[in-house]
Amino acid sequence: MPSNIDSVSAIQDITDAIRATTAFLSPPDIQQYVKLGFLIVFLGGVGGIGPVQLLTGIGNVDTDNPVMDEPGSNTASFSDMLTTLDNSELSLIIGVVVVILLCFIGLLAVGSIFEFIFVEVLRQERIKIRAYWRQWWRQGLRLLGFRLVVGALTVIPIAVIALTVVIPLITSGNSPSFGVVIFALGICVTTIILSGLLTGLIKTFVVPVMIIQDETLLTAWQRFWPTVRSEWKEYSIYLIIRFVLQLIIGIATGLILTLSTIIFAIPAILILAAGILLGEATGIIGITLIIGAIFVFAFGILSTAILAAVPIQIFLRYYALFLLGDTNSRFDLITDRRMSVRKS
Structure with a gap:
């Protein structure tokens, strides 16, 4: 049964999560950081921003393109593109789409298993990825x-x-009304928000219940839902605080990555310039230096991102685990850590 607690645990647990994160990462261990960074790469990255969000910023549409001003031009080009494709080209396109889809599902599968491994790491306070994989892959x-x-x-x-x-815009060039566009955008945004909220609750709270009860997802959800209903104030406060924390974390990590980009760009540009100059005389040395410049820049940014992401993701997951155990003691996976943090 849910415990009878004050409606401020979602606030108090922030301090406990910070203390638990500090204790978990003390003393600093490079090997531990590398393993945790490997896990977190598949769990959403810094601040929960994953590859999908990064891929949405492809670029801006040039609204001054004269082709867009001709209603029939889009239809003609689209039809021409379809009619000029033969069976082999269509098969190639379908094959590429299938390969991309399978790669996406594969990465999603690894990330889903890593959700259990990450919680188990915090629960056991030991990083044993292969052992936990065998235990939780199902x-x-x-x-x-x-x-x-x-x-779907x-x-x-x-x-x-x-x-x-x-x-209608593609076939006839007729733009939809402003009201239709607003309605469509509203439905899309609402669907995305509800989907993200449900998935977030499952990964953050139901996964720990699945671990401690050793049950299926639906059964764990049925056990967790009464706690949400009885302690709805706590979880509402948590969602608001989590949203604010995500904004703060996003801004902070953005500034950190921007600063690191500037710092690592300086040696990368110097090496790149040397590679270009030497490339005219000795091609192999020039190419080697150019590759080295790219490596220095990429490695620097990636290292900074992982260095920032590890404590952030541990803190966010600890915060959820503290709240879960406070609202229902049967779902407490971090009893020892909770006691040690609150004694200090």
């Missing part, structure tokens, strides 16, 4: 199935709405 695949279903339920209505709005 539960991880169950989480993968859930994420695929939620993803999110993408399908968004795709239908998008096609409903875009098809």
